[in-house]
Amino acid sequence: GAVVSQHPSRVICKSGTSVKIECRSLDFQATTMFWYRQFPKKSLMLMATSNEGSKATYEQGVEKDKFLINHASLTLSTLTVTSAHPEDSSFYICSASLQGRSQPQHFGDGTRLSIL
Amino acid sequence: GDSVTQMEGPVTLSEEAFLTINCTYTATGYPSLFWYVQYPGEGLQLLLKATKADDKGSNKGFEATYRKETTSFHLEKGSVQVSDSAVYFCALSDSAGGSYIPTFGRGTSLIVHP
Numbered sequence: 001g002a003v004v005s006q007h008p009s010r011v012i013c014k015s016g017t018s019v020k021i022e023c024r025s026l027d028f029q030a031t032t033m034f035w036y037r038q039f040p041k042k043s044l045m046l047m048a049t050s051n052e053g054s055k056a057t058y059e060q061g062v063e064k065d066k067f068l069i070n071h072a073s074l075t076l077s078t079l080t081v082t083s084a085h086p087e088d089s090s091f092y093i094c095s096a097s098l099q100g101r102s103q104p105q106h107f108g109d110g111t112r113l114s115i116l
Numbered sequence: 117g118d119s120v121t122q123m124e125g126p127v128t129l130s131e132e133a134f135l136t137i138n139c140t141y142t143a144t145g146y147p148s149l150f151w152y153v154q155y156p157g158e159g160l161q162l163l164l165k166a167t168k169a170d171d172k173g174s175n176k177g178f179e180a181t182y183r184k185e186t187t188s189f190h191l192e193k194g195s196v197q198v199s200d201s202a203v204y205f206c207a208l209s210d211s212a213g214g215s216y217i218p219t220f221g222r223g224t225s226l227i228v229h230p
Binding site: 006034041043044046049093095097100101102103104105106107108109110 | 147148150152158159160161162165167205207209211216217218220222223
């Protein structure tokens, strides 16, 4: 089955640090990947759609200069949280799917980001 | 735009009880419908899906039927186990300009006691 790998699983760093999270599709090519932020009461917020070879599409209210997305190949998308602050602490999850209406999303295991 | 509404949690049940988690949706196109499950500290994984009206998705004793007339996709299980304790997300996939954008409900936490 389709597998998505997300790395790292946990990051603890100081305020002002930039943090890069990787999302890889291991056994399929993904022209589109999605990045989500999950809040403490479990709701999943779509942050952006990552498009291979072009700019990401950000959801309303998500700062594109704060959350940099790069999708340079068909198997890798990265999310960089620039100059992270404590309010950026959260659980970040990526997903990707095969092409087609009936294809489910395949999720990475998530990254727990804690900014001190 | 598209949206998914699912019942607020947490849902707390005793082992072997019957489970229903309600989910309704609105969509501009003809979406596929999904249920995902998230165990503590993990990402989401697909539980079941249905791609057209009256289809029933099933997996691990869970079932959900695609009801176009009521725009619903309720999740059911006849006898829950402690190991079913998790957060359940209802979702749809609808076409937007040629790509399929997922839309998720807010998630329903299920707690099963022995």
